[in-house]
Amino acid sequence: FSLNLAADCNAVLKALQPIFQEQGMTETVHNWEDHGYLVTYIKKNGSFANLRIHPHGLVLVDLQSYNDDMKGREEVDQLLNKVEERMKELIHVNIKRVKRLPAILRGGVIDRYWPTADGRLVEYDIDEVVYDEDSPFQNIKILHSKQFGNILILSGDVNLAESDLAYTQAIMGSGKEDYTGKEVLILGGGDGGILYEIVKLKPKMVTMQTSNIDQMVIDGCKKHMRKTCGDVLDNLKGDCYQVLIEDCIPVLKRYAKEGRMFDYVINDLTAVPISTSPEEDSTWEFLRLILDLSMKVLKQDGKYFTQ
Amino acid sequence: FSLNLAADCNAVLKALQPIFQEQGMTETVHNWEDHGYLVTYIKKNGSFANLRIHPHGLVLVDLQSYNDDMKGREEVDQLLNKVEERMKELIHVNIKRVKRLPAILRGGVIDRYWPTADGRLVEYDIDEVVYDEDSPFQNIKILHSKQFGNILILSGDVNLAESDLAYTQAIMGSGKEDYTGKEVLILGGGDGGILYEIVKLKPKMVTMQTSNIDQMVIDGCKKHMRKTCGDVLDNLKGDCYQVLIEDCIPVLKRYAKEGRMFDYVINDLTAVPISTSPEEDSTWEFLRLILDLSMKVLKQDGKYFTQ
Numbered sequence: 001f002s003l004n005l006a007a008d009c010n011a012v013l014k015a016l017q018p019i020f021q022e023q024g025m026t027e028t029v030h031n032w033e034d035h036g037y038l039v040t041y042i043k044k045n046g047s048f049a050n051l052r053i054h055p056h057g058l059v060l061v062d063l064q065s066y067n068d069d070m071k072g073r074e075e076v077d078q079l080l081n082k083v084e085e086r087m088k089e090l091i092h093v094n095i096k097r098v099k100r101l102p103a104i105l106r107g108g109v110i111d112r113y114w115p116t117a118d119g120r121l122v123e124y125d126i127d128e129v130v131y132d133e134d135s136p137f138q139n140i141k142i143l144h145s146k147q148f149g150n151i152l153i154l155s156g157d158v159n160l161a162e163s164d165l166a167y168t169q170a171i172m173g174s175g176k177e178d179y180t181g182k183e184v185l186i187l188g189g190g191d192g193g194i195l196y197e198i199v200k201l202k203p204k205m206v207t208m209q210t211s212n213i214d215q216m217v218i219d220g221c222k223k224h225m226r227k228t229c230g231d232v233l234d235n236l237k238g239d240c241y242q243v244l245i246e247d248c249i250p251v252l253k254r255y256a257k258e259g260r261m262f263d264y265v266i267n268d269l270t271a272v273p274i275s276t277s278p279e280e281d282s283t284w285e286f287l288r289l290i291l292d293l294s295m296k297v298l299k300q301d302g303k304y305f306t307q
Numbered sequence: 308f309s310l311n312l313a314a315d316c317n318a319v320l321k322a323l324q325p326i327f328q329e330q331g332m333t334e335t336v337h338n339w340e341d342h343g344y345l346v347t348y349i350k351k352n353g354s355f356a357n358l359r360i361h362p363h364g365l366v367l368v369d370l371q372s373y374n375d376d377m378k379g380r381e382e383v384d385q386l387l388n389k390v391e392e393r394m395k396e397l398i399h400v401n402i403k404r405v406k407r408l409p410a411i412l413r414g415g416v417i418d419r420y421w422p423t424a425d426g427r428l429v430e431y432d433i434d435e436v437v438y439d440e441d442s443p444f445q446n447i448k449i450l451h452s453k454q455f456g457n458i459l460i461l462s463g464d465v466n467l468a469e470s471d472l473a474y475t476q477a478i479m480g481s482g483k484e485d486y487t488g489k490e491v492l493i494l495g496g497g498d499g500g501i502l503y504e505i506v507k508l509k510p511k512m513v514t515m516q517t518s519n520i521d522q523m524v525i526d527g528c529k530k531h532m533r534k535t536c537g538d539v540l541d542n543l544k545g546d547c548y549q550v551l552i553e554d555c556i557p558v559l560k561r562y563a564k565e566g567r568m569f570d571y572v573i574n575d576l577t578a579v580p581i582s583t584s585p586e587e588d589s590t591w592e593f594l595r596l597i598l599d600l601s602m603k604v605l606k607q608d609g610k611y612f613t614q
Binding site: 002028030032034035036038040042044045046048050052054058060062064066097099101102104106107111112113115118119120121122123124125166 | 309335337339341342343345347349351352353355357359361365367369371373404406408409411413414418419420422425426427428429430431432473
């Protein structure tokens with residue numbers, strides 16, 4: 001509860017106390033001089049509630065319980081309804097906002113919380129752990145979501161879902177490029193999405209470089225992300241494509257030396273590279289090196305796509 | 308912390324106690340007979356921590372503090388690092404999962420948490436409240452997100468963002484329909500997205516029915532969702548479209564009686580209708596009535612699209 005005015009902490013406490021006491025909860029009150037109240041209510045079954053009353057007008061109620069049964073959820077709803085009712089009686093029009101957040105489930109078999117790269121909390125409708133392996137470089141998970149299909153998660157970072165065709169289309173130039181008869185180099189792209197989509201467009205030859213860091217990513221994707229990669233990862237060679245399991249720097253250096261040129265270079269390497277050699281000490285230097293080498297293998301009217 | 312084995316509750320408590328005590332926190336221990344420990348640590352500045360040790364092998368640490376300054380966040384990270392370190396020393400390989408969730412921000416000016424229709428917690432990168440009005444029927448919010456542009460939220464339900472062109476395209480038949488010279492009836496669609504996209508395709512006439520319930524939705528959208536609706540909501544009539552502010556049932560009944568026929572009926576009414584007349588007592592009956600009436604105004608080779 002956000003209030004429009006300073007809270008009469010004592011009045012709020014007095015108003016809400018009976019609701020928790022009716023539940024047979026044991027009360028422990030802590031009263032700061034300047035910071036209001038923390039009241040802890042403990043139930044015999046192991047559940048508890050925290051009531052935090054801030055004097056400047058913020059009242060927070062947290063409930064924590066072990067079981068996730070529907071009966072428990074109904075009881076929680078009823079309790080919170082009573083708290084809301086009592087608060088509205090007490091504070092009337094001066095409640096600025098009432099917000100009830102969904103329960104956070106911890107300790108379950110399936111972890112549904114995968115924060116975004118910018119640190120926001122997102123709960124997915126995960127219903128199955130499809131693949132969960134540790135490589136020497138990273139943890140590789142593929143989780144099934146009803147909404148997004150299988151989702152590839154590398155060391156906790158959501159990478160790509162089977163529903164993310166839009167990502168692949170965007171990094172290929174949003175449908176505006178003609179790949180027919182073209183020479184294409186893909187850097188990274190271990191999920192096989194870009195390779196699969198370009199091969200459909202009758203290119204002359206697509207070369208996909210993917211580091212051995214990604215071997216287990218490929219293994220997982222070719223089994224469980226087939227909406228993304230189709231069958232292109234089943235073999236490392238096809239009519240118009242090849243997959244090189246090799247780091248991108250030596251591949252680019254070799255092609256530059258040989259004078260091998262491409263119509264398109266698509267850089268789908270992870271945003272922050274996993275460094276294997278300590279001499280590549282700075283991320284920016286590594287990114288600059290890749291960009292410089294890419295320009296060397298790009299035809300004069302060639303195009304370079306990246307995130 | 309999820310453990311692979313039952314927790315020695317007492318050993319966990321003994322191991323973690325010093326970390327909180329070093330912070331100058333006051334400890335209150337509650338020990339259930341069969342449900343482990345709840346330990347509350349209270350700091351002088353109004354912060355507190357809950358340590359919940361479940362005997363079957365789940366250890367939960369919750370921290371709550373008032374200020375959201377970076378210094379506070381660093382302190383929290385350091386504290387949690389110490390807890391993690393100590394737990395790993397104590398339990399070694401038998402920790403199944405360690406998960407740290409981003410902080411939940413409550414009581415701020417901007418509410419970033421908008422749960423999905425299926426009750427999942429999602430935090431958006433909202434940085435501005437663009438529009439926030441109560442109509443007699445619902446609360447209408449338009450919030451700006453860096454990721455999605457302006458987002459329309461009706462009574463807490465995320466409706467449509469400016470980035471959601473894909474929704475509009477899908478309900479129009481995913482680009483596979485030719486609207487040139489066609490007669491189209493849109494039911495609902497108060498955000499103007501479908502109208503705007505179809506008008507671009509040179510139809511003969513598009514009629515959009517939108518109830519007066521949505522008048523304030525239209526007002527908000529025509530000002531703040533212009534990536535979605537362009538200028539089609541600025542006037543209720545254009546060269547090839549008209550907007551009727553009227554309930555959908557009387558509109559459909561009148562057209563059916565007049566023998567007015569359409570090539571396309573696109574039903575974009577909210578999934579669960581806001582009932583204004585009590586005689587429409589069942590949602591399913593209401594939906595069936597709309598479908599029946601829609602069939603009556605649809606040409607024999609016409610198409611009906613809906614969510």
